[in-house]
Amino acid sequence: MPSNRTHTWQEIHERIRGNILNRTWNPGDLIPGEAQLAEQFGCARTTVNRAMRELATAGVIDRKRKAGTRVSVQRTRRVTAEIPVIRSQVEAQGMEYNFIVQKKQLRVPNSATKQAMRLGAQQKALHIRSIHLANAVPFILEDRWVNTHTIPQILEIDFSETSVNEWLVEHVPFTNGEFVVEAVSSSKQVAQALDISCGDSILSSDRSTWLDDKSVTLVKLYYVPGHQMVFTI
Numbered sequence: 698m699p700s701n702r703t704h705t706w707q708e709i710h711e712r713i714r715g716n717i718l719n720r721t722w723n724p725g726d727l728i729p730g731e732a733q734l735a736e737q738f739g740c741a742r743t744t745v746n747r748a749m750r751e752l753a754t755a756g757v758i759d760r761k762r763k764a765g766t767r768v769s770v771q772r773t774r775r776v777t778a779e780i781p782v783i784r785s786q787v788e789a790q791g792m793e794y795n796f797i798v799q800k801k802q803l804r805v806p807n808s809a810t811k812q813a814m815r816l817g818a819q820q821k822a823l824h825i826r827s828i829h830l831a832n833a834v835p836f837i838l839e840d841r842w843v844n845t846h847t848i849p850q851i852l853e854i855d856f857s858e859t860s861v862n863e864w865l866v867e868h869v870p871f872t873n874g875e876f877v878v879e880a881v882s883s884s885k886q887v888a889q890a891l892d893i894s895c896g897d898s899i900l901s902s903d904r905s906t907w908l909d910d911k912s913v914t915l916v917k918l919y920y921v922p923g924h925q926m927v928f929t930i
Contacts, residue, residue, distance in 0.1 A: 704740040706747035746870040814912040841916040874906035
Protein backbone atom coordinates (compact mmCIF):
# COMPACT_ATOMS: atom_id res chain seq x y z
CA MET A 698 0.00 0.00 0.00
CA PRO A 699 1.42 3.45 -0.91
CA SER A 700 2.84 5.47 1.97
CA ASN A 701 1.22 8.74 3.09
CA ARG A 702 4.66 10.35 3.34
CA THR A 703 5.64 12.66 0.52
CA HIS A 704 8.68 11.38 -1.36
CA THR A 705 11.20 13.69 -3.03
CA TRP A 706 12.36 13.10 -6.57
CA GLN A 707 15.87 12.47 -5.19
CA GLU A 708 14.55 9.55 -3.10
CA ILE A 709 12.74 8.06 -6.09
CA HIS A 710 15.87 8.61 -8.20
CA GLU A 711 17.91 6.54 -5.73
CA ARG A 712 15.29 3.78 -5.52
CA ILE A 713 15.14 3.41 -9.30
CA ARG A 714 18.93 3.59 -9.54
CA GLY A 715 19.16 0.96 -6.78
CA ASN A 716 16.93 -1.40 -8.75
CA ILE A 717 19.32 -1.04 -11.68
CA LEU A 718 22.50 -1.45 -9.62
CA ASN A 719 21.25 -4.57 -7.81
CA ARG A 720 20.11 -6.04 -11.14
CA THR A 721 16.40 -6.07 -10.34
CA TRP A 722 16.34 -4.47 -13.79
CA ASN A 723 19.14 -5.60 -16.10
CA PRO A 724 20.66 -3.72 -19.06
CA GLY A 725 18.10 -3.61 -21.85
CA ASP A 726 15.14 -4.39 -19.56
CA LEU A 727 11.95 -2.40 -20.02
CA ILE A 728 11.20 -0.32 -16.92
CA PRO A 729 7.60 0.05 -15.69
CA GLY A 730 5.82 3.22 -16.79
CA GLU A 731 5.65 6.39 -14.70
CA ALA A 732 2.08 5.76 -13.51
CA GLN A 733 2.97 2.23 -12.36
CA LEU A 734 6.14 3.42 -10.59
CA ALA A 735 4.25 6.26 -8.91
CA GLU A 736 1.79 3.73 -7.49
CA GLN A 737 4.58 1.34 -6.52
CA PHE A 738 6.62 4.01 -4.72
CA GLY A 739 3.63 5.87 -3.31
CA CYS A 740 4.37 9.24 -4.88
CA ALA A 741 3.13 11.63 -7.54
CA ARG A 742 3.78 10.87 -11.18
CA THR A 743 5.53 14.24 -11.56
CA THR A 744 8.04 13.10 -8.91
CA VAL A 745 8.79 9.95 -10.89
CA ASN A 746 9.07 12.01 -14.07
CA ARG A 747 11.73 14.27 -12.57
CA ALA A 748 13.71 11.30 -11.26
CA MET A 749 13.54 9.55 -14.63
CA ARG A 750 14.66 12.68 -16.45
CA GLU A 751 17.76 12.91 -14.25
CA LEU A 752 18.57 9.22 -14.82
CA ALA A 753 18.15 9.65 -18.57
CA THR A 754 20.44 12.68 -18.53
CA ALA A 755 23.08 10.62 -16.72
CA GLY A 756 22.78 7.88 -19.33
CA VAL A 757 21.47 5.31 -16.85
CA ILE A 758 18.23 4.78 -18.77
CA ASP A 759 17.09 5.30 -22.35
CA ARG A 760 13.70 6.96 -22.92
CA LYS A 761 11.98 6.78 -26.27
CA ARG A 762 8.53 7.97 -27.15
CA LYS A 763 6.13 5.04 -27.67
CA ALA A 764 8.95 2.51 -27.11
CA GLY A 765 9.07 3.09 -23.35
CA THR A 766 12.04 3.32 -20.99
CA ARG A 767 14.82 0.75 -20.76
CA VAL A 768 17.96 0.31 -18.69
CA SER A 769 20.87 1.53 -20.79
CA VAL A 770 22.90 -1.27 -22.32
CA GLN A 771 26.00 0.92 -22.49
CA ARG A 772 26.48 3.96 -20.27
CA THR A 773 27.43 7.06 -22.23
CA ARG A 774 28.31 10.60 -21.29
CA ARG A 775 25.81 13.06 -22.68
CA VAL A 776 25.74 16.76 -23.26
CA THR A 777 22.83 18.08 -21.24
CA ALA A 778 20.80 21.27 -21.44
CA GLU A 779 18.29 22.24 -18.80
CA ILE A 780 15.21 24.21 -19.78
CA PRO A 781 16.03 27.58 -18.23
CA VAL A 782 13.73 30.07 -16.55
CA ILE A 783 14.58 33.19 -18.52
CA ARG A 784 13.86 35.44 -15.52
CA SER A 785 16.55 33.56 -13.56
CA GLN A 786 19.02 33.94 -16.43
CA VAL A 787 18.53 37.70 -16.46
CA GLU A 788 18.62 38.14 -12.68
CA ALA A 789 21.75 35.97 -12.42
CA GLN A 790 23.52 38.64 -14.48
CA GLY A 791 22.45 41.33 -12.03
CA MET A 792 19.83 42.83 -14.33
CA GLU A 793 16.16 43.61 -13.83
CA TYR A 794 13.77 41.25 -15.58
CA ASN A 795 10.46 41.98 -17.26
CA PHE A 796 8.48 40.62 -20.18
CA ILE A 797 5.88 41.73 -22.71
CA VAL A 798 3.26 39.41 -24.19
CA GLN A 799 2.85 40.53 -27.80
CA LYS A 800 0.32 37.88 -28.78
CA LYS A 801 -1.85 35.28 -27.06
CA GLN A 802 -4.28 33.49 -29.32
CA LEU A 803 -5.99 30.09 -29.58
CA ARG A 804 -5.94 29.14 -33.24
CA VAL A 805 -5.17 26.47 -35.81
CA PRO A 806 -1.38 26.44 -36.49
CA ASN A 807 0.22 26.25 -39.92
CA SER A 808 0.84 22.83 -41.46
CA ALA A 809 4.50 22.63 -40.35
CA THR A 810 3.59 23.28 -36.71
CA LYS A 811 0.67 20.84 -36.84
CA GLN A 812 2.95 18.15 -38.21
CA ALA A 813 5.69 18.83 -35.65
CA MET A 814 3.19 18.65 -32.78
CA ARG A 815 1.09 15.87 -34.34
CA LEU A 816 -2.09 17.89 -34.15
CA GLY A 817 -5.31 17.15 -36.00
CA ALA A 818 -6.20 19.05 -39.18
CA GLN A 819 -8.45 21.57 -37.40
CA GLN A 820 -7.03 21.21 -33.89
CA LYS A 821 -6.27 24.53 -32.25
CA ALA A 822 -3.26 25.32 -30.09
CA LEU A 823 -2.34 28.30 -27.95
CA HIS A 824 0.10 30.67 -29.66
CA ILE A 825 2.03 33.03 -27.39
CA ARG A 826 4.72 35.46 -28.52
CA SER A 827 6.69 37.26 -25.80
CA ILE A 828 9.69 39.56 -25.53
CA HIS A 829 11.86 39.03 -22.44
CA LEU A 830 13.66 42.14 -21.23
CA ALA A 831 16.87 42.71 -19.29
CA ASN A 832 17.13 46.21 -17.78
CA ALA A 833 14.23 47.20 -20.06
CA VAL A 834 16.19 46.13 -23.17
CA PRO A 835 15.09 43.18 -25.37
CA PHE A 836 16.93 39.99 -24.41
CA ILE A 837 15.03 37.06 -25.96
CA LEU A 838 12.09 36.78 -28.36
CA GLU A 839 9.95 33.72 -27.57
CA ASP A 840 7.50 32.31 -30.12
CA ARG A 841 5.63 29.37 -28.58
CA TRP A 842 2.83 26.93 -29.34
CA VAL A 843 1.20 24.94 -26.53
CA ASN A 844 -0.98 21.85 -27.01
CA THR A 845 -4.10 22.69 -25.00
CA HIS A 846 -5.35 19.11 -25.30
CA THR A 847 -2.32 18.04 -23.27
CA ILE A 848 -2.38 21.06 -20.94
CA PRO A 849 -5.98 22.38 -20.86
CA GLN A 850 -5.36 24.34 -17.64
CA ILE A 851 -3.08 26.74 -19.49
CA LEU A 852 -6.15 28.43 -20.97
CA GLU A 853 -6.99 29.75 -17.49
CA ILE A 854 -3.63 31.52 -17.04
CA ASP A 855 -3.42 35.18 -18.12
CA PHE A 856 0.40 35.43 -17.95
CA SER A 857 0.33 39.03 -16.78
CA GLU A 858 2.55 38.32 -13.75
CA THR A 859 4.40 35.13 -14.75
CA SER A 860 5.77 34.34 -18.21
CA VAL A 861 4.63 31.24 -20.07
CA ASN A 862 8.25 30.03 -19.97
CA GLU A 863 8.41 30.16 -16.18
CA TRP A 864 4.92 28.74 -15.68
CA LEU A 865 5.60 25.72 -17.89
CA VAL A 866 8.96 24.96 -16.25
CA GLU A 867 7.36 25.06 -12.80
CA HIS A 868 4.06 23.27 -13.48
CA VAL A 869 4.24 20.95 -16.48
CA PRO A 870 6.17 17.64 -16.58
CA PHE A 871 7.53 16.13 -19.77
CA THR A 872 9.10 12.80 -20.66
CA ASN A 873 11.31 13.71 -23.59
CA GLY A 874 12.04 16.35 -26.21
CA GLU A 875 14.38 17.76 -28.80
CA PHE A 876 16.60 20.84 -28.73
CA VAL A 877 18.26 22.37 -31.81
CA VAL A 878 20.47 25.48 -31.86
CA GLU A 879 21.59 27.31 -34.98
CA ALA A 880 23.03 30.63 -36.12
CA VAL A 881 20.66 32.64 -38.30
CA SER A 882 20.30 36.09 -39.80
CA SER A 883 17.57 38.07 -38.10
CA SER A 884 14.42 38.67 -40.11
CA LYS A 885 12.72 42.06 -40.17
CA GLN A 886 10.16 40.92 -37.58
CA VAL A 887 12.77 39.47 -35.23
CA ALA A 888 15.03 42.52 -35.66
CA GLN A 889 12.20 44.87 -34.71
CA ALA A 890 11.34 42.77 -31.64
CA LEU A 891 14.96 42.63 -30.42
CA ASP A 892 15.78 46.20 -31.47
CA ILE A 893 18.66 45.12 -33.70
CA SER A 894 19.44 45.53 -37.39
CA CYS A 895 17.76 43.28 -39.92
CA GLY A 896 20.25 40.64 -41.04
CA ASP A 897 22.28 40.68 -37.83
CA SER A 898 23.73 37.27 -36.94
CA ILE A 899 21.97 35.79 -33.90
CA LEU A 900 21.39 32.44 -32.20
CA SER A 901 18.03 30.75 -32.39
CA SER A 902 16.83 27.56 -30.76
CA ASP A 903 13.96 25.21 -31.51
CA ARG A 904 12.70 23.06 -28.65
CA SER A 905 9.89 20.54 -28.51
CA THR A 906 8.73 18.69 -25.40
CA TRP A 907 6.45 15.67 -25.06
CA LEU A 908 4.53 13.83 -22.37
CA ASP A 909 4.76 10.25 -23.60
CA ASP A 910 3.20 10.44 -27.10
CA LYS A 911 1.42 13.78 -26.56
CA SER A 912 3.07 17.03 -27.55
CA VAL A 913 3.41 19.61 -24.80
CA THR A 914 4.95 22.64 -26.44
CA LEU A 915 6.93 23.80 -29.46
CA VAL A 916 8.97 26.95 -28.96
CA LYS A 917 11.43 29.00 -30.97
CA LEU A 918 13.70 31.43 -29.13
CA TYR A 919 15.73 34.24 -30.71
CA TYR A 920 18.63 35.68 -28.70
CA VAL A 921 20.26 39.10 -28.96
CA PRO A 922 23.72 39.17 -30.58
CA GLY A 923 26.48 37.98 -28.25
CA HIS A 924 24.31 35.52 -26.33
CA GLN A 925 26.17 32.40 -25.17
CA MET A 926 24.81 28.93 -24.35
CA VAL A 927 26.52 26.68 -21.80
CA PHE A 928 26.07 22.91 -21.82
CA THR A 929 27.13 20.33 -19.24
CA ILE A 930 29.11 17.26 -20.29
